[in-house]
Amino acid sequence: MKSTLQNKKAWLLFLLPSIAIFIFTVIFPILRSAYFGFFDWDGVTPMHFTGLTNYRKLFSDLYFRNAFWNNLFYLLINLIGQVGIALLLALLLTKVGRGCNFFKTVYFAPTILSGVAVSQAFQKFYATEPLGVFNALLKGIGLEACITPWLGTARTALTSVAVIECYKNMGLYLVIIYSGLMAIPSDVLESARMDGAKGIKLFWYIKFPYIKEVMAVAIIMAVNGLLKAFDIPFITTNxxxxxxxxxxxxxxxxTAFSSTRYGYGSAIAVFIALESILAVGILRKIFTKSEGDAL
Structure with missing residues (x-):
């Protein structure tokens, strides 16, 4: 067994299927999109080579700029809503004895639901005719003036969609962070409490250093997913x-499928891929550096 683990050919043999799938499902589509980005093409007529025109257009396209800033705002709200709230709930769950598994199941359940189902449910919750759950609650507590078509109003639409994204995916990060908290040695916590550490001090100086790597993984996963978020925003508000x-x-x-501008749409797709790779690379470098400084 030991000799097999040390055999590089055996490693390559086991990794080969995964590498092949990754190349054909990720690398090849990205390269293909990059190639289409050099052409003006509607998907039917012959392609017309335009060089870097589509890629340069990204920097002057006002609609693209608006979408980019919306994406950053969406990312910020969801980082707070998914990872931040997940951390808070995970800390609370460590205080729960009986019933902990029930709460974990309740929080995690939305994660396994399809984005379509969650989106359609929230469209009903946000509705004004008939009155949805959120607006009914506002009416019930005497805030009828605040009743709003949350997904149909420009100032609230993006935040309302972000709430749906938070609800669906927060449970995943809760489970990850909770597992990290439960892995902290109990004798370390007991020693810290005996020395007088409690509350925020106990978390910041004892618990957080132990789960720093877990938090890094959660943040990287969240950022990577949010930069490519599509189903919930598309279904709820388009x-x-x-x-x-x-x-x-x-x-x-x-751009690609409604306006049939496949060349420009491919350029945007390449931007999304590069943006995600760059963001993950920067975050990994930041967290690796912080870990090195801590050591």
């Missing part, structure tokens, strides 16, 4: 009203 909730992914889809 980027509307106007372009109030337009993300780079929804704009790419509309």
């Amino acid at each position: 980027g509307g009203p106007g372009s109030a909730s337009e993300l780079v992914t929804t704009y790419m889809y509309k």
